[in-house]
Amino acid sequence: MNSSGSAEGTQNQEGGRRLYNPYEDLHGPAFDIRPVKSLYQIPTTPEFLFQEEAALKRRSFSDNITYYTGSAYLTGAVSGAAVGLVEGLKAAEAGDSTKLRINRVLNSSGHTGRKFGNRLGVIGLLYAGLESGIVAARGTDDSINSVIAGLGTGALFRAAAGIRSAAVAGAIGGLAVGAVVAGKHALRRYVPI
Template sequence: MSRGNLVDPRDDTTRQPDPGRRYIPMPENSGLLAFRPMYPGIYDIPSTPELLFEEEALQEGRTWGEDLTLYTGASYLAGATAGAVAGLRRAAVEAERGESLKLRFSRVLNNCGSAGRAYGNRLGVIAMLFSATKSGVRECRSGSRADDWINTAAAGIATGALYRMPGGPRSAIVGGIFGGILAGAGFVAGRPLLKKFAPNLGI
């Protein structure tokens, strides 16, 4: 309703239809009014990944920081879980007849916590060494950013040797051989599974 030069905002008769929208009737008994833009292509969500820098589009695989975060976090979690299981088993062995429930529960917490921290820290250090050596091997091979079995096996050999080096040369050699075999086997067996179940990891 109009009063002189003033327009009542509640008066629907004075409003002009929006040219960018049109009414789409919905099925009966839906109770909804649907509006679609006349140019639907403007609001289409792109399916391609959006990258901030051009270097990210040319990158193959993960960076050293991404490897460090992924390997260290996953290894620490796996080690803490295994340590908690080992601590629970140790607490069950050390339990004595006639102990109170509070004492048994305290022993379980102490054993699980100490073993979980020890296992998690150990695997976390190994993962940090692996990510660092893998990045170094990858850069030495003409700066190739692709993760293949050669980089993984070489990083496993270097990681095992570095981790066991305080025990002497023989221990370092054995650790390098074991680390190379373990890393190569993990690459061959784990890569298809990660591509199937976690393709967004960029492996």
């Protein structure tokens, strides 16, 4: 029941069904599978629709707020859910049913995840607003802007707790952002990409 002609090798009978392999006739050097880079010349640099976009070296104000707020909220929610999971597992009592234990873990994870996510989201929102405002005020985009924004973010976030708490939080925020900026510069310098 094999077909004749050019499709002779492409149809086989197996268990009452004809199986078709469209690649069976493709042999030789012209049909060798090559790495994707040799098939397609994919650019390694970002592509821009307009030249004005290519001239910009940083995100816009709205992109900055969206990026920092969203990534901070997500980080806080995931880490808070992990902390809540541990708390929920520790709070289990000897006579609890499986449903009660699962409910306790889910409630604890959800509550702690929302709490951490909201706190870090607000910190991301403050940082993005301050950094964009400082870049606009100074007219330059350098590492000093990030460190000043970290100082201001910590101080503003803890301002309601008093001057001492705001000063300590500002110092911690500035040091944290300074460490991130220094690490970023070290990665660029010493790690080849």
